[in-house]
Amino acid sequence: MYIDDLEKNGYIPVGYHTDFIDLLADNPDIFQVITYKDLKWQGDYSADSFYLAEKRAWDTAIRKGQLDDSKIYVLIQHDVDSQPQRTMSLLKYENQRGVPTNVMIFNRRVNRRHYISSGKIEYTEYPLDFDLLRKLQAQGFVIAYHMNAYEQSGYDDILALDFFRTDVDELNKNGFDIKFFSAHGGAPGPNNLNNRDINLSGIENGLIWVHNGKTPIFDNNYSDGGLNSLSRDPAKRDLRDFVRKWKPGKRYRVLTHPQYYHVTVKSSKRMSQASWYRDILQAYDDGIDAKKVWENVRIEIEENFKNKNSIFNNIESFFEKLKVLMK
Numbered sequence: 616m617y618i619d620d621l622e623k624n625g626y627i628p629v630g631y632h633t634d635f636i637d638l639l640a641d642n643p644d645i646f647q648v649i650t651y652k653d654l655k656w657q658g659d660y661s662a663d664s665f666y667l668a669e670k671r672a673w674d675t676a677i678r679k680g681q682l683d684d685s686k687i688y689v690l691i692q693h694d695v696d697s698q699p700q701r702t703m704s705l706l707k708y709e710n711q712r713g714v715p716t717n718v719m720i721f722n723r724r725v726n727r728r729h730y731i732s733s734g735k736i737e738y739t740e741y742p743l744d745f746d747l748l749r750k751l752q753a754q755g756f757v758i759a760y761h762m763n764a765y766e767q768s769g770y771d772d773i774l775a776l777d778f779f780r781t782d783v784d785e786l787n788k789n790g791f792d793i794k795f796f797s798a799h800g801g802a803p804g805p806n807n808l809n810n811r812d813i814n815l816s817g818i819e820n821g822l823i824w825v826h827n828g829k830t831p832i833f834d835n836n837y838s839d840g841g842l843n844s845l846s847r848d849p850a851k852r853d854l855r856d857f858v859r860k861w862k863p864g865k866r867y868r869v870l871t872h873p874q875y876y877h878v879t880v881k882s883s884k885r886m887s888q889a890s891w892y893r894d895i896l897q898a899y900d901d902g903i904d905a906k907k908v909w910e911n912v913r914i915e916i917e918e919n920f921k922n923k924n925s926i927f928n929n930i931e932s933f934f935e936k937l938k939v940l941m942k
């Protein structure tokens with residue numbers, strides 16, 4: 616049961632997200648849900664080849680059978696930019712369904728509007744449920760740092776490093792074991808600088824940058840970021856189309872911002888240009904066709920998996936018969 620008592624509307628019905636989680640949870644033979652901890656990290660972080668070395672080690676493990684090449688590997692990342700309560704509800708749901716995800720949290724959240732209008736830093740409410748997050752961390756979720764240090768420093772190269780260190784220290788003091796970080800797309804500074812442009816000069820100290828700036832390699836990536844952005848074609852943003860293309864033995868990342876998903880929805884003007892978006896709003900609104908939203912993807916994926924197994928079984932039984940005949 617998904618519980619969220621916030622009154623403000625989201626843009627996307629939360630069922631579209633939780634039904635995706637269900638698809639993964641219901642098919643452990645097909646999907647292996649992974650976190651950043653599962654990646655084959657190795658070698659020198661400062662080396663240019665760091666991320667390439669990881670992906671090579673991963674692919675070698677697949678080839679040698681140390682990782683199951685019949686599985687589809689899926690990593691889910693959530694960026695908690697606003698409305699943290701919505702993420703907390705989604706995480707509870709994922710935990711119930713046994714789907715561990717990677718959760719990017721701020722230490723302090725910058726008031727974006729205030730910064731853009733005044734150039735001054737002001738912090739906002741950011742009600743994270745620390746008890747829940749610590750419990751999830753103990754159960755295999757990854758809690759990581761959504762890095763906004765450059766923005767907090769007012770895009771000062773020296774000060775930014777202090778903010779980075781302080782944020783990570785404070786998160787660790789709250790019981791987290793911060794090993795990874797991703798850069799938040801914050802309020803831009805002079806020359807359009809953003810958090811991803813920070814010069815860390817090696818102070819990452821064992822933390823690994825995993826998104827927006829530097830990233831491990833995936834066979835493909837999906838992101839719902841910048842939902843209303845004019846630079847992205849709404850027709851191409853249906854998560855179901857991304858999932859349909861998945862192949863066994865490959866590794867995929869799905870990045871979502873849970874603030875967009877809610878029980879009650881106000882349609883996004885930009886997204887409403889896409890028929891798939893209008894369809895799912897309708898389906899989850901009246902509830903009648905809600906079950907059908909992910910059904911075709913589910914059938915397609917489950918059928919493919921069964922067929923592949925039955926071909927394999929057929930070949931096996933063919934050889935069994937051959938052995939009998941040759942006796």
Ligand SMILES: [Zn+2]
Binds near residue numbers: 694695696761
């Ligand atoms: Zn962000």
